[in-house]
Amino acid sequence: MKDISSSVRKVDSIIKMSGVAQYVDDIKISGMLYAKTVRSTKVKAIIKNIIIPELPSGYHTVDHSDIPGKNVVSIIFDDMPVFAEKEVKYYGEPIMLVVGEDKDVITDIISNIEIEYQEQTPVFEKIKSAINYHFVKGDSNKAFKNAKKIIKYDYETGYQEQLYIEPQGMIGEIENNKVTLTGSIQCPYYVKNAVKVVLDANDDEVRVKQAVVGGAFGGKEEFPSLMACELAVALRKIKKPIKLIYEREEDMQVTTKRHPAWIHMEAAINEFNEIDGLTAKAAIDAGASIGLSGVVLARALIASTGAYTIENIEVDGDVFLTNTVPNGAFRGFGAPQMLFAVEMFIHHIAKELDIDPLELRLKYLAKQGDATSTRGKFRDPIIMNDMIKKAMEMSDYKNKVKAYEEEGTYKGIGMSWFLHGCGFTGSGEADHIKALVKLEKGADDKVTILIAAVDMGQGIQTTMKKIVSHILNIPLDQIIYNKPDTDLVPDSGPTVASRTIMIVGGLVARAAKQLKEKWEDGKQIVVSERYKQPEYIKWDEDNFIGDAYPAYSWGVNIVEVEVCPVTYQVTLVGIWSVYDVGKAIDERIVMGQADGGILQGVGYGYLEVMRNENGRIVHKNVTDYIIPTTGDTPPMETFLIDNPYPLGPYGAKGAGELTLVGGAPAVALAIENAINKKVTRIPVTPEYIMELMKNG
Amino acid sequence: MKNLTPKTLKETLILLNEGDYKILAGGTDLMIQNRAWSNTLPKFNKDILLVFNLPELKYITLEDDCLHIGSTMTLEELLYHKLTPKLLVEAIKIMASPAIRNMATLGGNIGNASPAGDSLPVLYILNAIVVIESIERTRELPIEDLIIGPGKKTIQKNEIIKEIKIPMSNFTSIRFDKVGGRKADAISKISFAGVAKVKNNTIQDFRVSFGAVGPTVVRNKELEANVIGLTVDDMKVNIQEILNEFGNFIRPIDDQRSNKEYRKTVAINLLKSFILSL
């Protein structure tokens, strides 16, 4: 049998290439109505009064008063209402839906709804901390007290918009008293559970199905729950099929984005020019509700020493509430912000100490057996030395970095090292998710994979089938894996946090082995597996002590650029990456993740500008929010080194997020190398480069 | 709404004379500016005349030392046409994307009158004349007299842009630079066009223009005239002074795409780089 990494044709490519794949907006149900959201036009205000014009027959408004259960979108932190009730806290906050058959009539109704607000002073500054986390390892106080020198830098990162090419959407109907929702979603059970709370419904009264998902990147992790809750309330009230699809500008203004972050770093340097202690203080802007922000912050803080081991650290972070659009999940989940700061900081320390950055970094590079930032342990082999060597060879890094330091070349090369914790942070997997998977063999000997994992382009449909096919030694087309439907599949957890292959795939592999043992031709057999945390993994959630993740994937990115001295524009010249994802279940699929991830990460670092001004997103359409095109894409080369993780299926670890997190520091360091100025914020735009070259 | 698709230019002119219509060519500006919820009609505040397919407006000819470009020639058609001036080709190459260029017309780029319209800096320095027609008369206007502000034109409601006339000239240097947010498919933060004719080390012709740094394209013929007759070396020696003089006319603004400091600095850098290349 072939090695599992050797690539196969993806099982869902053909339908996508011929245009028959059904995304949510492609679904039509007869008698379907349309819904549009009426949104706050104020940043912070009390709703004094709402006057709704007389509605033509067949047209409805749906608001908080129609909610049978709780007016809250349950995710992690239940602080976001489904519909604003007495107050609005950000521009674009949903107040009600208008539902009916004819879009022009709906538009007309909306333009005649009068909402009287009493405006209040909004908060945009970082003053309202909603969550604070703090933890220490070793004795950083002592390190700072005895320091010969203290080096301090502040780093800043901007918004990033997922910009999945398919906007958010959901369609629903009532089937035998059951609210059935089909959407562009990552997490069918998040949606289902949230809807149950809002409708005060039993488990068998809500059904959630996945449509083909046109990209997500975290943007369809928690946000669709809001739309689903709104739509479910409308369905209960109106009892006809309804479609709710966002327009692009609406999507960009009101959906969650990557949290802007401010990170203050200090290093205590001893008399031997060693980094004795490190403190990191982070602030992330949650927007108007907390949602997942605490979890995002936790992942950021845990990454505060990046790929390095520093003995004495103190880490502190806040989630700040502001009257802006709520931020949320985005591939990397807090890590990209922190890894940018860490990678820049270690270079800036080296420069201040006049040491070769490579030397300094190698000295602190984490090794197997080292303590993690949270006093856990890197249990598995770390092969970063080989990976770094390989990446430097591929890119001719050493020669280039020296050559480009010369004034006036305007060329630069930058290298980032990073890790990504696979799966949920801390005890999430064991305590909250408790994933369950099932395999069902029919009398026809076809095997159906029953899991809630969503293929949003990352190829899970193909890789899951491959795992089962390899273990059972049956062809791929004997295996069925339909898009999840909560009436049919158990809750194997959300499709997030690079957990799908490692955790869910691991369970699927175990189930397949079980099935293999029980296999009898022609007989119906069902097997299931539930997640069990390895005994040795311990996590103290309150104090951030222990193993924050069961395993880590590792990576090296190298980016080469040219900076135009006339226009300060950056041209990407080449990108080289080396990753340890344990074992690729399908090499080409991982390579695809690698290409897409790095371009998104690099885009975050130098191109993608999004700001809000007085609480409103300024870059609110695809014309103004610039993401890379083919024209911006340089040649890319990726290399995978096997380093099988004993508990992953075939040794696989997470790969989805890893490929993004190192992009921004690599490109920022490349620009730094090209212009010989210190870069402390991303995106490194031409405007910022000009500022640095003129002043800095 | 009376949205109409006239079959001939004559019919178009008659309609324009009788009613209050908005001319829609490729629609790559108008369809977006007036876009509405999907599967509803764009919200135009006037009736529309679709002129994209009018046969009388699709041509490019060379006559009397003058190039005549019909106003509904698409950018893509111009990109591949051998008569299109090289400088215009340079600009069109980095405008929008192939899909947009297949619909976007040269007349529409003028009609939209955006300071970021990328053909405009080129048309300004090629001394383009816009031929405007109504049922009553045909008149000709230098492009800088047609466009008077963002989206503002001195064109009457019964008139249509028929063609763009470009006098043929010879240059020894041409340059078009577009500074957008990315390498392709981006709206200009700044654009620059320059042409020059140098003979025996002496400047015989020198024209430059800047896009997206003011309410309209910036061109200053007086300042251009000042350098005519200078030797290239003189010009380079006095470059700072020249840059300062042009700089006085470059007063950009901050917006979502960039800021005024950047726009001004880069506009001057581009001019400098053009002069130094002579």
Next chain:
Amino acid sequence: MAKIKFTLNNKQVEIEKSPTARLLDILREDFDFTGVKEGCGEGECGACAVLINDQIVNSCIVPLGTVEGKNIVTIEGFSKTKRHEVLRNAFEEEGAVQCGFCTPGMLIASESLLNKNPHPTDEEIKIGLSGNLCRCTGYNMIIKAVKSASKKGDGLW
């Protein structure tokens, strides 16, 4: 309202609608060709791309009135051709499809490019596809796929 006639995926069709209606809506809603996607509605992403007389356009900003008498091909029509088969195989072999939302537009853009230039260089491919945004693939494999299709389909374009 006006009667507008055109060829759609090799069939003569006629529809009575406002000439300012977006071609995209007509294709998706009236003719059910939902392979044509709406990603932005502002001409920027290319998900809605179709061919008009063998050239790529973004149907979200094409007014219906301008397609009178023209020949329109959507991904559904294109997918029945030999050229699509060659591109399809190349896209599969290179791994150029992830979420697939950009894919119909990418294939249309590739077809339009190869129509004009059967043997494009990498740089020409990048220019040809520059109006089609993809957020999943980083384009690398798409560029390779077009290159490989142009070789394998030698003579088809």
